[in-house]
Amino acid sequence: MKLGIQPENILDAIALQSRRELQPFLLGMLGMGVSQVLVTAIRLNVFDALQENPRTAAQLATAMNCDPHGMQVLLESLDGFGFLKRQGQQYQLTQDSARWLTKSGGLIHDFLRLGGDISQQLVLLEKDIRTGEVPNFHFNPQSATCFANYYEMLKSSGQQTASNVLKWAKLNPPPKRLLDVAGGPAEYSIAFCQKYPDLKADILDLPNAVEAGLPQIEQAGLSSRIQYIEGNLLDTDWGNNYDVVFLSNILHCLTAEQCEIALSKAFQALRVGGTVLINDLFHPGEQGKLSSPMSLFSLIYYVTCGGRIWPQPTILDWLTQLGFHQIRTGKYRLALLVSAEKLSAEC
Ligand SMILES: C[S@@+](CC[C@H](N)C(=O)[O-])C[C@H]1O[C@@H](n2cnc3c(N)ncnc32)[C@H](O)[C@@H]1O
Numbered sequence: 001m002k003l004g005i006q007p008e009n010i011l012d013a014i015a016l017q018s019r020r021e022l023q024p025f026l027l028g029m030l031g032m033g034v035s036q037v038l039v040t041a042i043r044l045n046v047f048d049a050l051q052e053n054p055r056t057a058a059q060l061a062t063a064m065n066c067d068p069h070g071m072q073v074l075l076e077s078l079d080g081f082g083f084l085k086r087q088g089q090q091y092q093l094t095q096d097s098a099r100w101l102t103k104s105g106g107l108i109h110d111f112l113r114l115g116g117d118i119s120q121q122l123v124l125l126e127k128d129i130r131t132g133e134v135p136n137f138h139f140n141p142q143s144a145t146c147f148a149n150y151y152e153m154l155k156s157s158g159q160q161t162a163s164n165v166l167k168w169a170k171l172n173p174p175p176k177r178l179l180d181v182a183g184g185p186a187e188y189s190i191a192f193c194q195k196y197p198d199l200k201a202d203i204l205d206l207p208n209a210v211e212a213g214l215p216q217i218e219q220a221g222l223s224s225r226i227q228y229i230e231g232n233l234l235d236t237d238w239g240n241n242y243d244v245v246f247l248s249n250i251l252h253c254l255t256a257e258q259c260e261i262a263l264s265k266a267f268q269a270l271r272v273g274g275t276v277l278i279n280d281l282f283h284p285g286e287q288g289k290l291s292s293p294m295s296l297f298s299l300i301y302y303v304t305c306g307g308r309i310w311p312q313p314t315i316l317d318w319l320t321q322l323g324f325h326q327i328r329t330g331k332y333r334l335a336l337l338v339s340a341e342k343l344s345a346e347c
Helices: 010-018 022-043 057-064 068-080 095-101 107-122 125-131 146-169 187-195 207-219 256-269 292-305 312-322
Strands: 084-087 090-093 177-181 200-205 226-230 242-248 270-281 325-332 335-341
Touching: 010 022, 022 068, 022 095, 022 107, 057 068, 068 084, 068 090, 090 095, 095 107, 107 146, 107 292, 125 292, 146 187, 146 207, 146 270, 146 325, 146 335, 177 187, 177 256, 187 200, 187 207, 187 226, 187 242, 200 207, 207 226, 242 256, 256 270, 256 312, 270 292, 270 312, 312 325, 312 335
Parallel strands: 177 200, 177 242, 200 226, 242 270
Antiparallel strands: 084 090, 270 335, 325 335
16 A cells, blocks of 8 residues: 555646646645544544535534634645545535544544644654653643543444454463553553453553553453553563563564563463464564555554564564474464464563
């Protein structure tokens, strides 16, 4: 999947053919505008406000207590970029906008809303690269709405993918003790406990994740089986004798050195015969090419935490060096799944 400039009519087609400089110029400028306009409209709830009836810019500005001139420009941009349709002075949703860009759009809506927080980190990219110092948004967010939007997005994404990860893992015998490292708002631990009735899960995560996850656990009726260990995974004791240590979407938040520390702690926390299970995004390594969406994700992980998507061969090397055996890999959509066994107490 690649971002490209498509002509809207014959004159555009001729211009794009004869003026090759338009491709990179429009890609950069349109990309910037489309992203900002879409994220702004979601954060102002423009799409939700248009769900019932088409409305004018003046009506929307009044309803949302916004500046009418600014609202008019925003709506014209949304119409120009194809996210709304204009009829006279009224704007209405397209079919796709109604389905995906309103609150009922789930992960798509929630991720784009978080896009406003990510862009506060993206503006620092040049400085990050010059200095090598990246503000980790888990500890030093650049926007006030970051945590709320982040944990909402994680709930939506966990709900979509947890069952597939569990299906792939084929854990046998059924596990009794799970350590869900950086388990966020508990979606995966809840799914594990629902699948394995004798399982108890510990989630190691930061205070904001605990706050987001506790109501979910309670709502699922699992307060007696899932508990949080609050702390930084790099310096908190992970305990021991777990059947499964689960590292889902956390390696990409860490530097290489921190990944090795985390995997070594996973080894120590497992019982002999236990399984480390990794769910993260797939990077093919030097033998393959990173797709356009995956390069964007890797960039997002860099600007938000100083991490990246780690190449599959690198992750497998780390596991082998630590003494893990029976390494198995799989892919689900954009994700890499890895399981590996601890067969003896020695690294
Ligand atoms: C991308 S989310 C993954 C959440 C969940 N495992 C999933 O797959 O949806 C990363 C999680 O790591 C947690 N986290 C990041 N850095 C951490 C650290 N140093 N110690 C503990 N938790 C951390 C965040 O709070 C967040 O819940």
